[in-house]
Amino acid sequence: MAEDSSSDAPLSVAIDTGGTFTDVTLVDRQTGRTIKAKVSSTPEDPSVGFLQGILRALELANESASRISHVFHGTTVATNAILEGRGARSALLTTAGFRHVLEIGRHDVPRVANMYHWVKPGRPIPARRIFEVRERLDTNGAVLEALNELDVIEAAARIRKTGVEAVAVCLLHAYANAMHERRVAQILEAELPGVFISLSSEVLPSFREYERSMATVLNAYVMPSISSYVARLESRLAERGIRAPLLLMKSSGGVTGASTVRKQPIQTALSGPAGGVVGAGMVAELSGHREDRKSTRLNS
Numbered sequence: 001m002a003e004d005s006s007s008d009a010p011l012s013v014a015i016d017t018g019g020t021f022t023d024v025t026l027v028d029r030q031t032g033r034t035i036k037a038k039v040s041s042t043p044e045d046p047s048v049g050f051l052q053g054i055l056r057a058l059e060l061a062n063e064s065a066s067r068i069s070h071v072f073h074g075t076t077v078a079t080n081a082i083l084e085g086r087g088a089r090s091a092l093l094t095t096a097g098f099r100h101v102l103e104i105g106r107h108d109v110p111r112v113a114n115m116y117h118w119v120k121p122g123r124p125i126p127a128r129r130i131f132e133v134r135e136r137l138d139t140n141g142a143v144l145e146a147l148n149e150l151d152v153i154e155a156a157a158r159i160r161k162t163g164v165e166a167v168a169v170c171l172l173h174a175y176a177n178a179m180h181e182r183r184v185a186q187i188l189e190a191e192l193p194g195v196f197i198s199l200s201s202e203v204l205p206s207f208r209e210y211e212r213s214m215a216t217v218l219n220a221y222v223m224p225s226i227s228s229y230v231a232r233l234e235s236r237l238a239e240r241g242i243r244a245p246l247l248l249m250k251s252s253g254g255v256t257g258a259s260t261v262r263k264q265p266i267q268t269a270l271s272g273p274a275g276g277v278v279g280a281g282m283v284a285e286l287s288g289h290r291e292d293r294k295s296t297r298l299n300s
Contacts (some may be wrong), residue, residue, distance in 0.1 A: 008066075009067050010028050010029050010030040010067065011029070013054055013070070014027075015053055015054065016074040017075055020040070020041055021039065022039050022042075022050060023036070023037075024053035024054060025057075026060075028061075033061075035057050035060050037053055039056055045232070046077060047232040051237070070245065071245065073246060074248075074249040074275045075271065077268075078269045079269050081226075082218060087124060087222050088166045088221055090165065090220045090221050091164045092125050092213070092216075093131050093169045093188075094130065094131075095136065096133060098172060099132050101213050102124075102125065103127065124221045132151075133147065135171060135172075136172060137172060137173040138176075139176060143177075147184070149183070156187065156188055157191070165196060167197055167220060168198045168220035169185060174201040175200070175205040175212065178199070178202075182201070196224055198223060200215070203219045218269070226268070230246070230262055249268065251270035253274040
């Protein structure tokens with residue numbers, strides 16, 4: 001997004017929400033003036049501390065909310081939900097014959113662990129909430145077996161009885177052709193109104209079934225909480241007259257809009273560590289220490 005350098009809205013604000021404190025940095029892009037504020041986090045609803053931090057920074061800077069043109073936010077809401085097992089009750093719909101992909105994984109045992117005592121972590125979705133549908137694509141996306149829509153309708157009826165909040169859809173080779181997944185989504189939206197739908201062809205359109213399945217499942221797992229959180233953030237900003245776009249930190253180190261995060265919240269799961277790397281890189285560059293790959297290899 002191009003930077004708005006107009007004189008009536010020269011302020012950018014960045015908020016990082018932590019477990020104890022919420023840190024805010026307000027920058028006037030015209031003068032370079034920087035104001036920092038710190039308020040207590042509000043774990044019961046992080047959006048409260050988010051807004052309190054912005055208001056505190058504006059107060060210290062003697063500025064008005066209308067002069068903010070960008071709001072950047074780093075959040076660990078998705079990260080914490082995954083680590084603490086507090087995600088939404090979810091289901092997975094997959095191609096017939098692939099129900100146990102999550103459990104099988106990669107058959108890898110961590111080398112630092114004793115292979116006789118290592119316990120595989122629990123999966124976000126148990127096998128009893130994984131449902132199969134008949135369909136098949138080849139590796140190029142050509143249809144080998146058409147999607148059986150009755151299977152999808154039957155699966156939706158069974159999913160409804162489980163009381164899930166979100167459904168992940170990961171069909172074989174959907175990265176090469178999303179046609180079947182998109183049709184499944186249409187049926188699920190009609191059969192399960194209000195339930196969040198996560199498609200592998202949107203979350204991670206690349207081969208390797210376990211990784212794609214797990215990413216799609218985790219995306220569904222955090223969708224309800226992240227969507228609700230982002231909606232509260234936008235509502236609180238609007239209430240205070242802050243019309244600047246809300247941009248959230250991604251695991252890649254960049255930012256994306258709220259609408260994208262609602263559909264792909266998994267993009268924020270590692271945004272905390274990524275933000276640290278981006279910040280360290282900027283400080284290093286300002287200090288005159290640019291990356292030198294050759295010297296790094298020699299010193300390692």
